[in-house]
Amino acid sequence: MGYHTIVIGGGVAGMQCASELLRQGVAVTILEKESELGGKIRNWHKLFPTFTPAEEVLAELRSRLISSPNLAVRTGCEAAKIASDRVVLTSGEVLECDSVVVATGFTLFDAKVKEEYGYGIYDNVITSADLERMFNEGAVRLKSGVTPRRIAILHCVGSRDEKVCQRHCSKVCCVTGVKQAMELKRMFPGADIFNFYMDIRMFGPGYEEMYREAQVDYNVHFVRGRISEVSPTIDCRLQIKAEDTLTGRPLKMAVDMLVLLVGMKSNALNENLVAECGLKAQPSGFMQPRDSFLHNVESNREGIFYAGAVTAPKNVGESMNEGTAAARAVVEWLAKR
Amino acid sequence: MINFGFSISKPRAIDIDRNNLRKSSEITREMPELQSCIGCGSCTATCTAGNLTEFNFRKVHTLVRRGEYQGAYEEMNKCMLCGKCRLVCPRGINTRGVVMLIKRKLGDF
Numbered sequence: 316m317g318y319h320t321i322v323i324g325g326g327v328a329g330m331q332c333a334s335e336l337l338r339q340g341v342a343v344t345i346l347e348k349e350s351e352l353g354g355k356i357r358n359w360h361k362l363f364p365t366f367t368p369a370e371e372v373l374a375e376l377r378s379r380l381i382s383s384p385n386l387a388v389r390t391g392c393e394a395a396k397i398a399s400d401r402v403v404l405t406s407g408e409v410l411e412c413d414s415v416v417v418a419t420g421f422t423l424f425d426a427k428v429k430e431e432y433g434y435g436i437y438d439n440v441i442t443s444a445d446l447e448r449m450f451n452e453g454a455v456r457l458k459s460g461v462t463p464r465r466i467a468i469l470h471c472v473g474s475r476d477e478k479v480c481q482r483h484c485s486k487v488c489c490v491t492g493v494k495q496a497m498e499l500k501r502m503f504p505g506a507d508i509f510n511f512y513m514d515i516r517m518f519g520p521g522y523e524e525m526y527r528e529a530q531v532d533y534n535v536h537f538v539r540g541r542i543s544e545v546s547p548t549i550d551c552r553l554q555i556k557a558e559d560t561l562t563g564r565p566l567k568m569a570v571d572m573l574v575l576l577v578g579m580k581s582n583a584l585n586e587n588l589v590a591e592c593g594l595k596a597q598p599s600g601f602m603q604p605r606d607s608f609l610h611n612v613e614s615n616r617e618g619i620f621y622a623g624a625v626t627a628p629k630n631v632g633e634s635m636n637e638g639t640a641a642a643r644a645v646v647e648w649l650a651k652r
Numbered sequence: 653m654i655n656f657g658f659s660i661s662k663p664r665a666i667d668i669d670r671n672n673l674r675k676s677s678e679i680t681r682e683m684p685e686l687q688s689c690i691g692c693g694s695c696t697a698t699c700t701a702g703n704l705t706e707f708n709f710r711k712v713h714t715l716v717r718r719g720e721y722q723g724a725y726e727e728m729n730k731c732m733l734c735g736k737c738r739l740v741c742p743r744g745i746n747t748r749g750v751v752m753l754i755k756r757k758l759g760d761f
Contacts, residue, residue: 515690527743530687534680536717539691559666561691561714568668 318649321346321402321412323394326354327376327631328623329418331638333386334379339646342385344410346402348393352377354420360450362631363487363494364521372631393584397592399618413649416641417588417602417614418622420634421579424473424481432472432575433545437553439463439572440545442472443491446499446574455502459551463506463571466499467555468492469542470512474578483599485578486628489515490522492576496535497528509536509570511557519630538566545573579628594619602626612641618652620644671719675757679716686713686750688743695737695747701730709737709747716754725758 318341322329325347333343345352356362359369380386396403397417402410426434426442433440438458441449449455457463470492474485489512496508515537517523529535540557548554552569559566581600588594588602595603595615602625605613612621622641623634680687693710701707707730716724728751737747 527688531684534684534687536687556665559714559718562666562711562718562720564715564720565665566668566718567665 318342318413319344319411320414320416320645320649321410322416322418322622323397323402324354324418324420324623324625325349325352325388325390326418326420326623326634327356327372328420328625328634328638328641329354329416330376330380331635332416332418332622332642333638334376335639335642336645337380337383337385339642340385341642341646341649342387344387344389344412346392346394346404347388347390350390352380352388352390355423356631358444358448358451360447361494361498363490364519364525366494366498369631395587395591397588397594397619399616413652414618414620414645416620416622416645417594417625418638418641419582419584419625421601421624421628422582424479424485424577424580426472426575426577428479429472429476429575431544432469432542432573433553434575437545437547437573438551439553440575441572442575442577443488443495444577446495450498455499457571462503464503465507465568465570466509466572466574467542467553467568467570468496468508468510468574468576470510470515470576471541472575472577473580475513481578481580481599483601483628484516486516486518487630488576488578490517490519490525492574493517493522493526493529493535495574497525497533500529500533500535507536508533509538509568511538511540511542511555513539513541519632540566542573579624582625585625592616592619597626599627601628610644612637612644618648620648666715666718666720668718673719675721676717676719679753679757683746683750683753685743685745686717689713689745690743692742694740694742698736698740699731700734700736701732705730707731709751713750713754716758721758725755728755728758 322333322345325345336343353373356369393405394402395405473481540560542555542557546554548569556567589596597603604611620641622637695709712727731751
């Protein structure tokens with residue numbers, strides 16, 4: 316066909332979209348701001364609900380892209396301005412194309428903003444992303460080097476929270492919390508793990524079953540209530556307070572480690588897409604597809620498409636599906652044009 | 653001593669560090685299915701005893717699991733073992749078994 320599409324973002328959605336476009340004979344340039352492709356799951360250990368190593372998924376996605384003469388990968392560069400026929404990089408360079416897929420994903424919520432949880436203040440308050448890094452490194456330890464015996468996992472940090480302008484639900488943290496609790500329990504069978512949640516939202520296939528398995532087979536404790544604050548104990552542990560809303564009583568305990576399940580924020584670049592490129596965003600900051608049902612991978616501008624978590628929090632499978640769907644929409648649009 | 657009408661309230665907080673969780677662990681080890689409770693309240697909604705007294709099965713077993721045993725045995729005695737709660741439980745918990753187990757474990761409390 317001789318067409319050329321620029322895919323902005325080389326995460327799972329962008330990689331899947333690119334491989335699908337290449338398969339259909341469209342030349343692709345992937346723009347990736349990091350030094351290599353892979354996006355957020357590059358730093359993830361295992362994926363729910365099957366405990367598939369994230370690296371396995373990435374390796375397959377990479378192998379689908381490899382050795383295609385029609386593919387150009389530009390790492391370490393960011394788009395400043397997007398139109399359907401050209402992308403201007405922050406360096407000022409202009410790249411011509413026939414259509415653009417925006418697959419720029421999300422930004423992880425900065426846990427420091429919720430100061431009451433003490434991230435960055437107390438040594439053993441970590442985020443879910445930090446925990447994945449520890450899993451990848453092969454050891455979960457307290458700052459002192461010893462193994463934790465009681466761990467609390469707090470859901471909805473930077474999600475469903477008006478106080479930090481994050482009204483939306485990040486959707487994947489609940490199941491991530493359950494997954495991480497199970498992995499910690501496998502690592503430390505004698506440890507007590509408490510998950511503090513507001514609602515447990517198990518939206519995907521196998522997720523609810525996994526939650527039940529965590530409860531019954533892994534003996535993970537679930538307390539319905541949001542931790543209000545964290546303070547240090549005299550022996551440098553973490554004192555946490557919450558309401559056990561199912562009994563209507565306040566509850567407190569000291570834990571060795573607190574894991575904050577940080578949510579998905581809309582990508583910081585989205586503001587630029589709205590201001591400079593005439594694209595529309597939702598009140599949550601995530602981009603607004605042309606239609607939620609019939610045109611959910613298309614933007615409000617002809618020739619600009621969306622794939623993945625740029626439009627809403629999504630899991631890996633959903634993001635990859637959108638990569639495929641966006642590629643198909645691009646090909647249809649190019650043929651019709 | 654003159655009674656001025658003041659008293660010191662006991663703290664209401666459930667203090668996991670002070671509570672002795674031995675019995676609670678024994679209970680969940682014998683019936684792990686109890687851990688699968690999602691707090692829906694169906695058991696309490698359908699409970700014959702709960703409609704006539706303050707008895708709240710969901711709340712009592714949750715408190716027991718947190719190590720709050722005070723009064724739990726007496727509460728469980730309100731249960732008439734009719735078994736309607738077991739019929740409605742979406743997690744399939746043997747709720748009557750839970751009542752009997754808690755009474756057995758905490759009977760000497």
